[in-house]
Amino acid sequence: MTDSSTFEPVVVIHGGAWAIPDKLSSASVDGVCSAARTGYDVLRRGGTAVDAVEASVRSMEDCPAFDAGTGSVLNTKGEVEMDSVIMDGRRLQCGSVACVQNIKNPVSLARAVMEKTDHTLLVGKGANEFAEEIGIQTVPTDSLVTDDAREEWLQFMKFKTTVNVLFRSRAEQTALPSTVCDTVGHDTVGAVALDKFGNTAAATSTGGITAKRPGRVGDSPIVGAGAYADNESGAVSTTGHGESITKVCLAREVTHLMETGLAAQVASETALQKMAARVQGSGGVVTVSKDGGIGKHFTTERMAWAWIKEGKLHYGLECGENFVINL
Known part of the structure; x- marks a missing residue:
């Protein structure tokens, strides 16, 4: 184990990459900032x-602003099916659950x-x-x-809308019925961290996608797609269109690029560019x-994110944003 004075602890959070509507923007940012503080503590x-x-x-599974745990959405049968993964970069240990029902915190079940x-x-x-x-314990x-999630389900079922609508920009959604465009439709949450011992970890959780086919599993619980952690490279949590992410094993692609010498930011951008080029995914x-x-x-319109290092909280929602608070 590395000397405990060597590494500065870091936690990085996302609350989902999609066309986040204005009515959810503040709650999404507050939620990722709270989650970052929780992990950093x-x-x-x-x-x-x-x-x-x-x-x-x-923390985010307990927040109804996010589609994970409390705040999960309904499949075509009106049921909740949740997915989660957690991975320890020390020895590549990992655990996942998929299509689990009536569990408040699926990430803890994945850890078990x-x-x-x-x-x-x-x-x-x-x-x-x-x-x-x-x-x-199971919960009802x-x-x-939430009431918003139920309304969203009713609208998606009425218009037979596919999962892809959630990842279009607000401009692209103008051609869709206004009742569909006004729905909540949110996405995955995730976190990565580096502790003072030099160990990495990643976790991702989702309540699925509104009006999905029962039994559908996206990228979130799939090791190498929804998350990956390896002390020899780093840790990644992904979000977005699950089928696209799974096809390119996005999380593992980022860590592979870091293994070749690319910095974390460059590796993240490069992997998402590849996904867009190869499978037209965002x-x-x-x-x-x-x-x-x-x-x-992120290559979607918005993504709620936050990170803490050296006692400073950074956060944002739009491309180019980087607000900073000294803790």
Whole structure:
């Protein structure tokens, strides 16, 4: 283990990359800033990177502004199916859950898969049975779904809109029915961290996409797509159009580029450019390199993001924004 004085702790957060409407912009920014503070407090007290990303993601799962945990959306059957992943960069340990139901904090269930089973992914009924075995309580579906999410589901079902509408810009949405354009439609949350010991971790969580086919799983719980962490390169959490992200293994692509010598920011931009060119997909990433370099980039209209290093909180929503607060 590296000497504890070597590394400056870092946490980087995203709250989803998509065409975030103005009515959700403040809540999204507040939510990622709160999550960053939560994760950084864990690191500052000597906690591990895994502890920090779990705490950060739990914070956003508890916030109804985000589509993860509380705030999750409904599939075509009117059910909630949630996905999450967590990865420890020390020994490439990882755990995931997909299509899990009635769990308030799926990221903690994913961590339990990593630490208490010999598996890396549990899905559906099996994931819920495991949660029951280890004492994670289930919650009513109604407690996870906001009124806005229900209204969104009704509109998407009425107009038979595909998942792709959520990642179009507001200008592109003008050709769609106004009732669809006004829906909430939010996306994945995630966190990456570097602790004082030089260990990295990543976590991602989502409540799915409104009116998706039951059983559909995007990138979020897939190691190498939704998240990846390796102490030899860094950690990445992704967000955006899940099918596109999965096709290019976006998180692993970013860490691979860092292994070739690219800085975290350049690697993040390059990987997203490749995804756009190869599969015409849009999304975003947050990244921390093994030496504490920070990357965050998105090709959607907006992405709520925040990071903390050396006692300074940076945050933004639009391209080019970088607001700073001294903690």
